Amino acid sequence: MAKIKDPMHGADVTMETVDGKELRVARWRFDAGLDLPPLLFFNGIGANMEAVAPFAEMLTERPFITLDMPGVGGSPDTLVPYNAVWMSRIVNNILNDYDVGEADVMGVSWGGAMAQHFTLQNSARVRKLILAATTAGMFMVPGKMSALTKMANPRRYIDPDYMNENFATLYGGNTDGKKGHSSRLTPPSRLGYLYQLLAFAGWTSAPFLPMMNKETLIMMGGEDNIVRPINGTILETLIPNSKMHLIEDGGHLFLLSHLDECLEAIRQHLDGPPRHEKMPTEEAA
Numbered sequence: 001m002a003k004i005k006d007p008m009h010g011a012d013v014t015m016e017t018v019d020g021k022e023l024r025v026a027r028w029r030f031d032a033g034l035d036l037p038p039l040l041f042f043n044g045i046g047a048n049m050e051a052v053a054p055f056a057e058m059l060t061e062r063p064f065i066t067l068d069m070p071g072v073g074g075s076p077d078t079l080v081p082y083n084a085v086w087m088s089r090i091v092n093n094i095l096n097d098y099d100v101g102e103a104d105v106m107g108v109s110w111g112g113a114m115a116q117h118f119t120l121q122n123s124a125r126v127r128k129l130i131l132a133a134t135t136a137g138m139f140m141v142p143g144k145m146s147a148l149t150k151m152a153n154p155r156r157y158i159d160p161d162y163m164n165e166n167f168a169t170l171y172g173g174n175t176d177g178k179k180g181h182s183s184r185l186t187p188p189s190r191l192g193y194l195y196q197l198l199a200f201a202g203w204t205s206a207p208f209l210p211m212m213n214k215e216t217l218i219m220m221g222g223e224d225n226i227v228r229p230i231n232g233t234i235l236e237t238l239i240p241n242s243k244m245h246l247i248e249d250g251g252h253l254f255l256l257s258h259l260d261e262c263l264e265a266i267r268q269h270l271d272g273p274p275r276h277e278k279m280p281t282e283e284a285a
Contacts, residue, residue: 007053007184015074016097018090021082024049024074025094028056028064036271037127038063040095040103042111042118044133045196048073050184052108055255058263062270065098067091071192081195084117084203092122104270106130108255109227110196113137116205120212128270129212132219132262133252135231136238137204142228209238216242217269219262221250243269 011026026049030038039062043052049066050073056064068075070082095103105126107115112134119126135141188196216239220232229246236244245265247254255262 007050010057011049011053013049013074016094018093018097019086021070021078021090022076023070023090023094024068026053026056026066027098029060030063030065030098032063034062036062037102037104038065038100039270040091040100040105040118041066042105042107042114043069043072044108045110046072046188046193047111048184048186048188050186052255053184055259058259059266061267062104065095065100065103067094069192069196071189071195073186073188075192077189077191078195081198083199084114085121087114087199088118088121091118092125095125101125102127104128104130106132106266107134108132109134109252110200113200113203113205116209116212117203119214120205120208123212123214126214129214129216130219130266130269131216131232131235132255133221133224133227134235135227136206136209136235137200138202139204139206139234140227141230141234206234206238209235210240212239213241214239215269217265218242218244219254219265220244220246221252221254222246222248223250224252224254226252 008026011028012030013024013026016023016025027038039059041052041056041064043049043066049068052066056066069087070076070078103125105115105119106129107113107118109132112131115129115131116134116136119129216235218232218235218239220227220229222229232244232246236242247258247261250258
């Protein structure tokens with residue numbers, strides 16, 4: 001019988017206690033002497049760090065850091081709910097503990113909201129931002145009801161047959177990579193999932209995004225059933241120095257199904273020449 005490869009074999013995984021919360025943290029290439037700033041990654045709701053490990057390993061030119069939220073993956077439940085302000089403070093302190101100065105930030109779906117809030121709260125620390133398959137919170141166009149109802153069903157984490165049968169409805173687009181993705185997921189605790197939902201209940205970044213002067217890449221899937229691509233257009237309109245990259249046949253998990261295209265766009269954004277900030281249109285005299 002073939003031995004299953006540990007998806008975290010290339011990472012340095014530790015348990016950290018910050019502000020009374022114990023969190024599982026993973027770092028790649030922090031001791032490799034790389035010159036580029038690390039990429040801080042916020043995962044989607046209920047997703048453990050194993051889900052993003054293949055992406056972290058392929059971004060070989062820079063350090064990479066991510067964490068399991070409370071009640072997710074290897075992070076134990078927290079006794080009280082948390083919000084985006086508190087979690088941004090905790091993650092900022094984790095970066096301090098690892099002597100990280102400037103960092104690039106990326107978030108997917110729920111993690112995209114976390115990335116926005118972290119950047120707004122810790123602006124001096126963030127160099128560039130990547131928002132994938134995400135929204136401005138309450139100021140959003142909802143996804144398809146058929147996908148949202150299945151997303152709320154905890155069977156998507158614990159029943160491989162349910163995931164395989166409903167993968168296309170849930171995530172949309174090209175379903176390449178679904179088997180590998182499903183095998184890396186572990187179910188969050190019910191409390192952990194609930195607290196993730198509560199963390200952004202009533203939250204929106206919309207009023208503050210026009211003041212977020214960070215070069216931002218917005219990545220959206222044209223066939224995403226959960227986060228419609230129009231939400232990327234909204235983000236691009238609100239964020240002054242932003243650009244949207246649409247993966248036309250990509251679903252919610254386009255980072256898996258279109259990994260090469262995503263890596264190319266991400267590398268160009270992070271390491272390419274700086275873009276000029278979008279300027280307001282001047283009225284004719």
